[in-house]
Amino acid sequence: MEHVQLGRGDTDFIRAVETESGQKVSRCYQCGNCTAGCPMSFTYDFTVSRIMRLIQLGQKNTVLSSKAVWMCASCESCSTRCPNHIEVARILDVCRHMSRRAGFGGARNVRLFADAFLQSVRWHGQSHELGLMAVYKLLSMRLFDDLTLAPDMLLKNKLPFKPHRIKGRDEVAGIFRRYAQGRGLHGGGKK
Amino acid sequence: MSAKTYAYYSGCSGSGTSKEYDLSTRALCAALGITLADVPDWSCCGSTPAHMVDHALSAALSARNLAQSEQLGLDDFVTPCPSCLKNTHNAIEQMRDPGFRKEVDRLTMRPLARKHRAFSVLQLIYEEVTPEGLALKIKKPLHGLKLAAYYGCLLTRPGRSMRFDDEENPVSMDRLLEAAGAGMLPFPLKVECCGGSFGIPRGDVVARLSGRILELACSMGADALVVACPLCQMNLDLRQKQIRSAVRLNFHLPVFYYTQLLGLALGLPEDQILLDKLVTDPKPALAKIEIIRPPDVPAQPAKEVPA
Numbered sequence: 451m452e453h454v455q456l457g458r459g460d461t462d463f464i465r466a467v468e469t470e471s472g473q474k475v476s477r478c479y480q481c482g483n484c485t486a487g488c489p490m491s492f493t494y495d496f497t498v499s500r501i502m503r504l505i506q507l508g509q510k511n512t513v514l515s516s517k518a519v520w521m522c523a524s525c526e527s528c529s530t531r532c533p534n535h536i537e538v539a540r541i542l543d544v545c546r547h548m549s550r551r552a553g554f555g556g557a558r559n560v561r562l563f564a565d566a567f568l569q570s571v572r573w574h575g576q577s578h579e580l581g582l583m584a585v586y587k588l589l590s591m592r593l594f595d596d597l598t599l600a601p602d603m604l605l606k607n608k609l610p611f612k613p614h615r616i617k618g619r620d621e622v623a624g625i626f627r628r629y630a631q632g633r634g635l636h637g638g639g640k641k
Numbered sequence: 642m643s644a645k646t647y648a649y650y651s652g653c654s655g656s657g658t659s660k661e662y663d664l665s666t667r668a669l670c671a672a673l674g675i676t677l678a679d680v681p682d683w684s685c686c687g688s689t690p691a692h693m694v695d696h697a698l699s700a701a702l703s704a705r706n707l708a709q710s711e712q713l714g715l716d717d718f719v720t721p722c723p724s725c726l727k728n729t730h731n732a733i734e735q736m737r738d739p740g741f742r743k744e745v746d747r748l749t750m751r752p753l754a755r756k757h758r759a760f761s762v763l764q765l766i767y768e769e770v771t772p773e774g775l776a777l778k779i780k781k782p783l784h785g786l787k788l789a790a791y792y793g794c795l796l797t798r799p800g801r802s803m804r805f806d807d808e809e810n811p812v813s814m815d816r817l818l819e820a821a822g823a824g825m826l827p828f829p830l831k832v833e834c835c836g837g838s839f840g841i842p843r844g845d846v847v848a849r850l851s852g853r854i855l856e857l858a859c860s861m862g863a864d865a866l867v868v869a870c871p872l873c874q875m876n877l878d879l880r881q882k883q884i885r886s887a888v889r890l891n892f893h894l895p896v897f898y899y900t901q902l903l904g905l906a907l908g909l910p911e912d913q914i915l916l917d918k919l920v921t922d923p924k925p926a927l928a929k930i931e932i933i934r935p936p937d938v939p940a941q942p943a944k945e946v947p948a
Contacts, residue, residue: 470696472738489834489850493843521843524689525794525834530808535801547695559842564690571685571702577653586841596841599879602920608658622684622705625748629698 452495459508467505471544477534478502484528484538494518498528498538505541519545520557562589568626570613575622578613645717647765648710649677650729652722652871653685658879659722659871661915665900666721666762668913672904673770673778677719680710686728689838696735701748703732708751718759721900723795723870729759734802761796763869763899764805767813772820780908782822785929789828789863790814790899791854793835793873808832814867814899821906826861830854835876844880848887851876855884855892864926865895867902874898878920895923 468475478499485497495517496504504513513519519542528538549556566586570577587593603609616622655663670677683706691699706729710718720726736742736753746752766775792811800808809832815825835854836847855877858866868874878896885891896919904914905927916923 490846492849493846521839521846523794523834523837523839523846524692525837526798527794527832527834530799537799543692543696546693550694557842560839563838563842564693567688567690568694571687571691575684576656577685577688579654579657583841590842595844598883602879602882603658606918606920608660608918610657614656616684617682618684618705618709622702624750625698625701625705628748628750629695629701 454496454504454509454512456507457509457511460510461508463510463513464505464508466548467541467544470547471537471541473537473541475502475505475536475541477536478506478532479534481533483531483533487527487531489525489527490521490523493521498522498542501542501545502536502538505545513545514549514552515554517557518542519549520560522546559590559592562586565589572623572626573619574613575616575619576614578610580609580611581613644674644676646676646678646713646715647717647719648680648713648715650680650683650686650706650710650718650720650725652720652725653688654722654871654875658875659898661918662721662871662874662898662900665898665904665909665914668909669766669900669904669907670762672907672909673766673775675765675769678713678715680706680718681712683709686725688724688728692728692731696731697741697744697748699728700732700735700741700745703729704736704745704749704753705751707732707753707757708749710757711753711755716755716757718757719762719765720759721762721869721871723761723793724872726759726761727795730803733757733759760805761869763796763813766903767806767817772816775817775903776820779821779906781906781930783818783902783906783930784822785824785931786822786902786926787824787826787862787864787929788818788867788897788902789826789858789861789865790818790831790867791828791835791858791873791877792831793868793870794832794837796869798832814869817903818867818899821903823902826858826863828858828861828863830857835873837872837876840872840876840880844883845887847876847880848884851880852884852888852890855881855894856888856890859890859892859894863894864929865897865923867897867899869899881921893921893925895919895921895926897923 485499522542570582651663687702806813836850839846901914
């Protein structure tokens with residue numbers, strides 16, 4: 451297990467996590483139930499209960515640069531089993547937002563896949579599987595991943611070549627544009 | 642049953658990787674007397690990537706679809722996809738906070754006028770048709786078929802928010818399939834994660850998590866897995882070949898959508914349930930239907946069939 455040299459607690463960070471997630475992190479009493487049920491722990495640098503503790507201690511950089519906040523699959527096992535009804539998965543989600551905004555790379559391919567997916571939605575109004583795979587492969591340079599799946603998908607006619615462009619795609623693009631412009635309340639940005 | 646109409650949101654995968662889920666859902670609902678009206682010109686809910694980036698952005702993408710559903714004059718929004726459901730459901734829930742709602746309205750520029758409710762088609766069938774009601778309509782019972790129902794993470798969790806079935810031990814699919822005559826195994830991994838959207842960026846994660854699900858279902862003697870989620874289905878079925886070589890086990894387990902099997906039991910034709918879209922060949926499993934085993938003989942574990 452990795453050791454953490456505790457830095458000075460950043461109380462603004464604790465408050466920001468609480469505001470953006472609507473959760474009280476101080477309610478966590480470190481029972482470890484979240485970690486016990488977490489299916490993604492094997493990919494994490496810090497287990498989810500340690501992430502909760504690090505947030506309580508205001509360890510902003512350690513949390514936001516952790517792999518754990520990027521590898522969470524949002525399966526809600528932690529939120530379901532928390533005896534204090536903390537929405538743990540939402541807290542991890544919020545940390546991932548902060549990590550992205552603060553420019554921590556995170557798990558690179560996970561971030562790039564999300565980018566490619568949303569780009570597809572922005573262009574067409576709906577996600578287009580073949581197109582977003584192409585964008586992801588170019589961004590990540592993982593050109594040969596999953597090529598073995600293509601024959602089955604083509605054979606079963608499950609991979610439309612052309613994206614379905616919805617009529618309201620400009621409206622959808624507008625949502626992304628306004629989001630990128632002023633991130634008022636929750637988008638937050640530079641805190 | 643109510644004669645109500647529900648706003649139907651098929652979700653993006655319904656036009657591609659999970660066509661068979663969308664079509665069989667529509668056919669099943671029609672056969673059960675449930676009227677679905679497509680949300681006009683719907684857009685993507687943003688799925689996992691959107692809520693990974695920002696909650697207001699994610700909610701805004703869902704709110705646009707709710708706004709589109711208002712054109713139908715309907716409040717009840719149903720979708721077969723648990724990921725779309727989760728996003729729509731969270732959007733409705735989080736928008737109860739006036740500050741959050743204001744930000745979402747700023748993004749969509751279309752404030753919602755109605756009070757919306759979002760739920761899964763599974764919930765609709767389970768609660769409106771009920772297993773007892775379904776049993777009366779079964780034409781071709783699935784006798785002899787041993788199934789493991791796999792619900793995935795999102796459909797019922799967390800219970801305080803999703804308010805459907807049991808969060809740790811959901812039974813809705815089991816009960817419906819039982820009503821259709823199938824034998825349901827008590828599957829312990831029914832809500833364990835399959836790896837979700839990590840399939841593309843981290844195939845190793847999906848191989849490990851989905852591999853465990855397939856392996857256990859096989860060793861319990863299941864003829865097939867039954868799912869209600871396009872992403873779970875894709876991970877477990879389309880990626881089964883990948884998973885086989887990653888975990889070095891030789892399982893061939895078909896992964897049905899529950900709507901396909903219920904449709905089959907209702908006697909719906911193949912072009913409405915599209916069993917030929919499944920990658921892992923379902924024929925050996927389907928051949929077991931009608932072969933009624935003597936009740937006392939314990940089930941044989943599935944043989945590992947060579948590739």
